[in-house]
Amino acid sequence: MIVVQKYGGTSVADTARIWRVAGRIADAKRSGRDVVAVVSAMGKTTDQLLAQAKQVSPIPPARELDMLLTAGERISMALLAMAIHELGYTALSLTGSQAGIITDATHGKARILDITPGRITAGLGAGHVVIVAGFQGVCRDSKEVTTLGRGGSDTTAVALAAALGARTCEIYTDVDGVYTADPRICPSARKLTWMSHEEMLELAACGATVLQVRSVEYARNHGVAIHVRSSFTPAEGTWIVERGDAMEQAIITAVAHDVSEGKLVIRRVPDKPGIAARIFTTLADAHINIDMIVQNVAEDGMTDISCTLPLEDGPKAVQLMEAIAREICAEAVLFDEDIGKVSLVGAGMKTHPGVAAAMFSALSEVGVNIEMISTSTIRLSVIVRASDVATAVRAVHQRFGLDQESAEVER
């Protein structure tokens, strides 16, 4: 049986931790499994390489940046292979290109198009532990080295599990699973035993950093179960699985929060067809990802348009919108950095009306004002003051009984 294990940067941050990972892989081998281990670069290596690149060039050529960053996993995977050899097993480390991770040509955030795992299966067939560099691939057409973007190693692991027919992909990380809320701001948060791909997708999109969104999408599309667990303890973590129709669904699974966005407001925009389209086309052309959008009711032919977007894109967005505001005679462009988003996620939400009302009353009871609202079938998000985020998370976590063991049992 093949098992795919992914070890993040903190799990291989130094040689002592690499030894621990090697020991875990040896355990899996001893229990008779074929192991494919996907590794990230050691600790802060990627950040250090990025900083070196910035010293040389403020906007380095994307191809060369990928060439540079892929040195990181090369180091961690070779050291891990050596440690496994010391434990008496044989190991073979493979770059993304050698492992057959075929991508498109988008340097810096390439998408996986195909996996041709010939060297992996040959390595497993010869009895080796196969170690694969996460985060990297090779472009199908140009044969250039590419990277998958931040957190791309999760996607590498899930894609390999799908291609190799492994039922499970184990993601080892520095937390021991997915929680009902961030335990750092909500001490009563509990570790979840399982959740659906859809719920994890919404959580990841709403600020939960434990898994990359794309890896969860890939797992959902290919039916791969993900087991998120700690590389420091043997305890089971959280399973992210396909939702069976027969499963009992909790109304609410978890609360996520995100303070990485700001709010852009364009005041007193003429309420005419085409204006909103022009604004959001301009932002899209500048590769600025818009999250929530609110347009209030027009009075005297004028309206306010608000949207949220990543904090780092704020200055650029303001610059673009000020140019448009002058042309269309809007009154002002404002950017508010002090906001936070609090999201409720739960697959049972769609069949339970009244979730929004319960959330709003919980927030009102602790004096938190709601500035914007957005919903999907299994998610409800509100924008509040950044300073209110912790209070809001605790209030809704308690209101929906997420700190109760029973909520878990009910599943």
Place this chain on the structure above:
Amino acid sequence: MIVVQKYGGTSVADTARIWRVAGRIADAKRSGRDVVAVVSAMGKTTDQLLAQAKQVSPIPPARELDMLLTAGERISMALLAMAIHELGYTALSLTGSQAGIITDATHGKARILDITPGRITAGLGAGHVVIVAGFQGVCRDSKEVTTLGRGGSDTTAVALAAALGARTCEIYTDVDGVYTADPRICPSARKLTWMSHEEMLELAACGATVLQVRSVEYARNHGVAIHVRSSFTPAEGTWIVERGDAMEQAIITAVAHDVSEGKLVIRRVPDKPGIAARIFTTLADAHINIDMIVQNVAEDGMTDISCTLPLEDGPKAVQLMEAIAREICAEAVLFDEDIGKVSLVGAGMKTHPGVAAAMFSALSEVGVNIEMISTSTIRLSVIVRASDVATAVRAVHQRFGLDQESAEVER
């Protein structure tokens, strides 16, 4: 016109130096030349990676060690490409594999078998500066990544110059050329304007570390001129060229010294056929490189056998020889670490008798005792006490007039 330039680790040790190298390459582009730049890993990177490997495994698997070490040039070449972009030129960095450096399967000291420079010539054709990772290649049969061993970047550069039809290979280093002796122990040493491949080969084999022996062999076999020069100054360095018959040859070109070897002595060996063969076969089987061998005249059917070999192989050689000594009833095995080798090199030596006599008298006049002697057609080496090496170098350097400008003019 294509020029191949090689920049060693000290030349790209930090971002400031990478900028300087980029500036030099831009100068060459401005003067209308197509540039292929071969780079080593930054500063002490290779040593640091080796140290990390040793932390994990005392004898790491050679394949994985090559995977690890090749991360070094990947970093330096990508940063250099970025710096060149900043200067307004386009650059393309290529790994050894991408550059078509085809080797045999000997991980850690692979030999170049062929160069298939399709991606290099395509890059040059598109107007790019092409940067190639030194020291690394790819095995013809297994497609595994290989390294060429210490100093292998020199060989990469010379081999590329030969394959691309470049007349000259510029080797940029931290010294400004090849000297008549090591200036650190012989202050009157002068920089040589040129020398032949054969002379450089002998010097490199006798302890001159400026170029790797194999790169000089490759240059000689393929008729490539090497220009050794400093990456810190614009001054011309030393040209290493094919020897034309019409060239005037100085009798002596330079003095080299080497304190990296020790002397193994097996005392009172029975003077019978087959014994010496057995001793040296045993050492060869253990991959111990023997340099000089001396066997003294037999008395009462017994003889002493001495040879020199790398200091780090001393303990292993002693262990092997003690086992043999017991069997053949030799008296003792000794290893002397306090020796040094002083060598005179000069293509004119073979037509000038009396060089040995002049060297021996020069040494005798300063009280240096000679323990072993070895010669080739253009080299004369003696083993002396390690503490006598500096005195010996200065004495022969002066005796053969190497500190005189005239010696140079005579060429």
